[in-house]
Amino acid sequence: MGTEAVWVPLVMAAVAGGTTYVNNRRTAKKQDRELAEQIKSRSKKQELADKKVNDLISETGASDAADEKGGILKQYLSQLKAAQPSAAGGIQVGGANQSQAYRDDAAKAAMGVEKFGARRADLLSTMDAAAMQRQGEGLDRANVGTEIGQIARQDQGDTFVSNTKIKGIRNNPWLDAIAAAASAYGGSYTGGGSGMPANGGIGGSGTGYLGWGGI
């Protein structure tokens, strides 16, 4: 044997190492790209969820008890109007043998009953409106929570698919085979072992990208 006993193993070792390095690097890049896509996709979904929360905050800021009060007061007054004959029924208005003074007082009293009802309705509607407004805001929050839940579930599905893809990205087996063959060939010149590839065998990517945490 001549000098080839020295340089052939060196060249073969260089070829094996270089091939393994290139193969590992390409695998890592692919995984990195896929992971970056996953993060971008999550980011978009997060932006959507953030927008919903921002809209909810704006709606809460714009909500006013006056709307609720108007609605409740209208209903109260409507019921009072329907009940007015009964409410004022105890006051005897009119009658042939009643004096004009009595009739005037009775009419005034009936009006007083009506005014009392209207005032009480106004107070009650003011008391109810604030509570009802907050009930409405609570319902809006619950609804937005549900909508965000839907986005989160979609995100979980997409992340699972993306993680599965990342798991599937492995080293090129042909390049691994070339590296293994070169290593073995170089080893045979020195009379040594078989020379295992640097990345621990065909198909082993060894980059460990999986399990990206929550956003």
Add this chain to the structure above:
Amino acid sequence: MGGGSNSASQAAERQEQQRQAMITQGIAATNKVFDDPKREAQVQDVLRATREMYFDELNKQKADVDRQNKFSLARDGMVGSRQAIDTGIQTGEDYSKGVLNAERGAQGAANNIRMADEEARRNLQAMVMSGLDATTAGQRSSASLAQNLEAARAGMDVSAVGTLGAGFADMYKRSRDRDAERRARSDAQSIYNTSPTFGIFSPNVSGWGGGGP
């Protein structure tokens, strides 16, 4: 990993920066909503309305009781007596209790609204911070909603006012009983045409026009 394989970490970094900015802005926006004087004005509206409602009811009851006391004392011939003073004291004390109960109820109703607002503020901020963790946000929303319902119930609880005059009602009933008794005696005297100073139906109340010997 080599120097070129860092697009994922760059994307993660960008996203984290966006998230932090969003949280800061969201919390500020939420605080602005709930620190708005408009919110406190709503609470003050509730306080004013509840207070007016309770005090209207209380004052109406007080006027009724004063009138009943007046007639009751007159019927019993107790005007200017020690009992009249005692009745006045009792009425005044009961009214004071009523005033305090009414104010307490009004403040409680307003406080319920304030508490609902604070709960809503915390809930919204939790939603801002939890991001896509909607389960937590949803649970908090439900809890907050329950609180709002509680606030609504408390706000409508005006029936407490009806008990303010419970003490007066008893006094009024006793007076009416005494009045009925007196009228029964009077009727019996008319039937038998007896003098109030004689016989088994002789009245034993003072202040009566024809008193005993």
